Amino acid sequence: MLEAVLLGFLFSLFLVFAGSYFRGKLAVLSSIIPISLFVYFLSFIPEVSNGEVIYENHEWIPSFGVNLSFTLDGLALLFVLMITGIGSLVFLYTSAYLKNHNYLDRFYGYLSLFMASMLGLVLSDNLMSLFIFWELTSISSFYLIGFNNDKADSRKSALVALGITGIGGLLLLGGAVLLGDVAGTYRISEMLSMRDAITDSSHYILILLLIFGAAFTKSAQFPFHFWLPGAMKAPTPVSTYLHSATMVKAGVYLLFRMTPVLNGGEIWHTILIAVGGITMLYSAIHIIFRTDLKGILAYSTISALGILVFLIGIGTQAALIAAAVFIVVHALYKASLFLITGIIDHETGTRDVTQLAGLRKVLLPVAIAGFIAALISGGVPPTLGFVGKDLIYESTLHFTSNAVLLTIIAISTNVLLFYAGFVAGVKPFMGQLPKKFENIHLPSPLMWVPPLIMTFAGVVFGIFPGLIESAFAKPIAMTQAIAFEDFHLKLWHGFNTILGLSAITLVLGTVLYLKLSPRHALENSIAKFDFISPKVLFLKLSEGFAVFSKYWTNFFQTGYLRHYISTIVAFLILLLGYLIFSDFSLETDFTALADLTIYEISILLMLLAGVLYTVFTKSRLAAVAALGVVGLSFSLLFLFYSAPDLAMTQFSVDTLTVILFVLVLYKLPRYLNLSEKWLRIKHGILSVSFGILITLLILRVLTEPKNTEITEFYAENAYKLAHGKNVVNVILVDFRGIDTMIEISVLIVAALGVFGLLKLRLKTRDKK
Amino acid sequence: MRTIILKSASSYLLPVLLLFSVFILLRGHYLPGGGFVGGLVAAIAFVLDAFSNGLDKAKKILKFHPGFLMPVGLMIAFLSGISPMLLADLPMMTGIWAENPIPVIGAIGSPLFFDIGVYLVVIGSSLTIIFTISESV
Numbered sequence: 001m002l003e004a005v006l007l008g009f010l011f012s013l014f015l016v017f018a019g020s021y022f023r024g025k026l027a028v029l030s031s032i033i034p035i036s037l038f039v040y041f042l043s044f045i046p047e048v049s050n051g052e053v054i055y056e057n058h059e060w061i062p063s064f065g066v067n068l069s070f071t072l073d074g075l076a077l078l079f080v081l082m083i084t085g086i087g088s089l090v091f092l093y094t095s096a097y098l099k100n101h102n103y104l105d106r107f108y109g110y111l112s113l114f115m116a117s118m119l120g121l122v123l124s125d126n127l128m129s130l131f132i133f134w135e136l137t138s139i140s141s142f143y144l145i146g147f148n149n150d151k152a153d154s155r156k157s158a159l160v161a162l163g164i165t166g167i168g169g170l171l172l173l174g175g176a177v178l179l180g181d182v183a184g185t186y187r188i189s190e191m192l193s194m195r196d197a198i199t200d201s202s203h204y205i206l207i208l209l210l211i212f213g214a215a216f217t218k219s220a221q222f223p224f225h226f227w228l229p230g231a232m233k234a235p236t237p238v239s240t241y242l243h244s245a246t247m248v249k250a251g252v253y254l255l256f257r258m259t260p261v262l263n264g265g266e267i268w269h270t271i272l273i274a275v276g277g278i279t280m281l282y283s284a285i286h287i288i289f290r291t292d293l294k295g296i297l298a299y300s301t302i303s304a305l306g307i308l309v310f311l312i313g314i315g316t317q318a319a320l321i322a323a324a325v326f327i328v329v330h331a332l333y334k335a336s337l338f339l340i341t342g343i344i345d346h347e348t349g350t351r352d353v354t355q356l357a358g359l360r361k362v363l364l365p366v367a368i369a370g371f372i373a374a375l376i377s378g379g380v381p382p383t384l385g386f387v388g389k390d391l392i393y394e395s396t397l398h399f400t401s402n403a404v405l406l407t408i409i410a411i412s413t414n415v416l417l418f419y420a421g422f423v424a425g426v427k428p429f430m431g432q433l434p435k436k437f438e439n440i441h442l443p444s445p446l447m448w449v450p451p452l453i454m455t456f457a458g459v460v461f462g463i464f465p466g467l468i469e470s471a472f473a474k475p476i477a478m479t480q481a482i483a484f485e486d487f488h489l490k491l492w493h494g495f496n497t498i499l500g501l502s503a504i505t506l507v508l509g510t511v512l513y514l515k516l517s518p519r520h521a522l523e524n525s526i527a528k529f530d531f532i533s534p535k536v537l538f539l540k541l542s543e544g545f546a547v548f549s550k551y552w553t554n555f556f557q558t559g560y561l562r563h564y565i566s567t568i569v570a571f572l573i574l575l576l577g578y579l580i581f582s583d584f585s586l587e588t589d590f591t592a593l594a595d596l597t598i599y600e601i602s603i604l605l606m607l608l609a610g611v612l613y614t615v616f617t618k619s620r621l622a623a624v625a626a627l628g629v630v631g632l633s634f635s636l637l638f639l640f641y642s643a644p645d646l647a648m649t650q651f652s653v654d655t656l657t658v659i660l661f662v663l664v665l666y667k668l669p670r671y672l673n674l675s676e677k678w679l680r681i682k683h684g685i686l687s688v689s690f691g692i693l694i695t696l697l698i699l700r701v702l703t704e705p706k707n708t709e710i711t712e713f714y715a716e717n718a719y720k721l722a723h724g725k726n727v728v729n730v731i732l733v734d735f736r737g738i739d740t741m742i743e744i745s746v747l748i749v750a751a752l753g754v755f756g757l758l759k760l761r762l763k764t765r766d767k768k
Numbered sequence: 769m770r771t772i773i774l775k776s777a778s779s780y781l782l783p784v785l786l787l788f789s790v791f792i793l794l795r796g797h798y799l800p801g802g803g804f805v806g807g808l809v810a811a812i813a814f815v816l817d818a819f820s821n822g823l824d825k826a827k828k829i830l831k832f833h834p835g836f837l838m839p840v841g842l843m844i845a846f847l848s849g850i851s852p853m854l855l856a857d858l859p860m861m862t863g864i865w866a867e868n869p870i871p872v873i874g875a876i877g878s879p880l881f882f883d884i885g886v887y888l889v890v891i892g893s894s895l896t897i898i899f900t901i902s903e904s905v
Contacts, residue, residue, distance in 0.1 A: 644800035645800045645801070645802065648792075648800060648801070648805045649804060649808065652805055652808035655812055656808060656812060656894060659815055659819075660897070660898055663898065663902045721863070722863050723797070723865050723875055725798040726797060726798055726800060726801070726802070729797055729802040729883075730879075732803075732804070732883075733796075733797075733802070733803070733882045733883045734861070734863050737861045737879070738849075738860075738861060740882075741845055744841070744845065744886055744890070747889060747893045748838045748839075748842060748892075751892070751897050752838075754896070754897045754900055755835065755900045758901065759900065759904075
């Protein structure tokens with residue numbers, strides 16, 4: 001399976017070098033990749049439908065428990081077949097849709113990158129690798145949404161989508177780390193047996209919220225849904241692939257995968273049902289106010305995602321099977337409708353549903369596909385949509401609490417989705433063909449065959465639901481670790497309540513479609529409420545954050561060295577002062593200190609004189625020289641306390657520092673313009689208190705019992721292990737050599753920084 | 769600052785100081801000294817020369833830009849760090865030593881080369897900083 005996941009990555013890498021060959025007629029050859037993957041994964045159906053689970057493990061970072069372990073069970077199989085199957089059709093479609101586009105090879109590169117990440121995501125058995133592939137889907141979708149990168153709004157939508165899904169990625173990482181901590185492993189298959197330990201742990205709620213946050217942002221649940229309509233700026237194949245069939249379902253996949261691990265009763269059901277219910281109804285209502293075909297499809301997609309989350313929230317076997325079937329239903333009809341919209345847009349140049357009519361006369365096969373897609377979407381028998389809708393009603397009706405309310409929500413959503421499907425799939429083809437569209441020609445079969453294939457599949461699966469039952473529905477039900485009851489998917493259940501509800505849905509949907517037509521007036525009426533929409537609120541929040549960070553940065557990053565130093569010192573004073581005074585006892589044993597010798601007293605006097613002179617002198621050069629005196633006194637101190645290495649180094653460093661200062665100051669004007677008095681007082685207070693604190697700290701350290709273990713180790717082993725007698729140097733070049741290595745690298749960076757800054761400045765000055 | 773005494777002294781001081789810096793570098797393993805101090809002393813030697821004879825002359829003595837010493841030194845230090853991995857299949861930064869010490873220089877081992885690397889980096893970066901600053905003011 002690793003090869004299958006890597007194939008897409010390798011292909012996109014290959015396109016970097018050989019892209020120019022795939023821009024023209026050969027572009028269609030790229031489809032070989034998803035098609036062969038599709039066939040490869042089809043071959044697993046017999047094993048998986050027998051209830052087998054295929055594992056594969058590749059060690060990656062075993063010390064952290066992060067491995068590339070893949071698992072192929074019913075759930076994963078459903079998703080990989082959807083990813084590669086719809087991927088194949090989208091690849092084929094794109095070769096005609098973006099024919100002769102300058103960057104077609106780039107597009108294929110992004111697309112296969114995305115496909116590979118998506119495959120990795122749904123096959124991962126390790127939470128960490130799942131997270132990595134999750135992030136890769138966000139990143140590759142950023143490229144795809146922003147593909148028309150010469151348009152400002154396209155770039156902005158890509159950023160918004162990346163921002164929202166990126167936040168979700170971080171939440172997922174947090175959730176994964178916590179979950180791994182509680183379970184002691186990152187392998188999902190090992191977590192299955194630990195459900196009680198996980199749901200009882202004190203972190204359970206936090207884990208749940210983090211994982212929900214990840215799933216809700218990725219799957220565009222209210223109130224994070226707004227990135228999805230924005231992402232419709234992408235070329236239609238992207239909307240088809242990412243925003244109907246695959247990426248947005250990653251969140252649903254995560255919830256599905258986590259159900260057997262995290263489903264801990266009340267809280268799981270309540271949150272998912274509430275969020276899913278709000279999302280499905282809220283965005284279904286939004287459909288009425290849209291006139292752009294893609295906008296309608298975007299909102300109906302969000303609504304469908306809401307249904308999926310809602311069903312997972314209900315969590316009974318019937319509901320989970322309903323969700324699994326609905327994933328297939330939705331992928332088939334929504335991908336078809338998107339492709340059809342793409343054809344309409346490509347041929348007529350508009351997606352405004354109020355202007356489109358009568359296209360069946362010129363685009364007959366497309367019209368057929370659109371009509372069937374609308375039937376599937378509306379749940380009209382004998383399509384798979386009907387089977388899916390029945391299952392939804394069955395699970396809401398039999399839920400233990402609020403069954404009536406949930407069923408009403410489900411019915412209203414389905415009525416609106418029926419309307420959406422017909423507006424997008426049927427309306428553009430009905431009525432009188434406007435004059436301006438008369439000379440439209442049917443595009444290449446590469447474009448209209450894919451939607452036909454998908455819609456026919458929707459009908460075939462509807463008539464023979466057994467095909468889906470053994471391959472996906474049953475294996476998925478088994479992965480969910482609930483008491484498995486045998487069931488059969490059927491098109492016809494006989495006359496019962498559910499059939500009645502279906503009939504009501506169909507009737508209401510038809511009435512809605514006939515009575516209500518998309519109008520710009522409706523679209524404008526909702527625009528008034530934009531200011532309270534989550535999108536605007538989120539954008540305001542992010543703008544506010546940008547303003548805040550600007551002030552924050554300007555406050556701290558003034559560009560004056562003195563400000564930085566005073567800030568650092570002040571912060572240290574607060575921190576140290578708090579520590580010292582919150583638990584202070586000056587217990588220094590002064591008698592234990594050695595007596596002051598005459599050398600030390602004279603050095604101290606030299607030090608004091610040097611410091612005072614530096615602070616109060618009026619001449620720059622004198623201040624520098626006095627600073628040198630301070631440094632040299634220190635090296636003398638080191639020397640007296642038997643640290644000749646330190647003394648030598650301090651001596652040389654001080655010499656160089658003084659030279660450096662002299663070099664710079666020598667050229668400056670002679671007079672010294674001192675800072676204002678109050679500023680000097682402020683700095684004086686800062687430095688004096690810092691000095692006092694450090695003194696207190698050192699006195700405190702003296703009272704602590706000494707830990708001589710390390711010192712003894714070095715002293716003992718310097719010659720034995722490192723053949724050196726100078727312990728300091730042995731530590732520097734041998735025991736802690738890597739530290740030194742990094743230090744000299746820092747030194748180089750500093751030197752390069754000085755060089756770069758000054759030379760660059762010289763050049764710009766020279767220009768003037 | 770170009771006094772005759774300093775000028776004539778510096779022409780003798782430069783080689784002596786450089787030799788001294790190498791001495792400090794080599795004695796570091798047994799006695800106070802080492803690559804860092806040695807590098808600083810060598811840098812001071814060149815700066816002293818620049819003081820008395822002018823920056824251009826000091827640069828001429830060096831023949832190349834002191835900045836080049838930085839990557840060279842870093843490379844030597846790094847190679848000596850990974851040499852145990854390549855030569856003796858030991859972990860990185862394990863000291864490996866030649867069996868017999870060489871007269872004058874003393875024991876030869878990978879830490880010595882590491883120290884030489886430090887020495888070169890210190891000369892390179894301090895001279896780069898000082899030369900750049902003195903050129904631009």
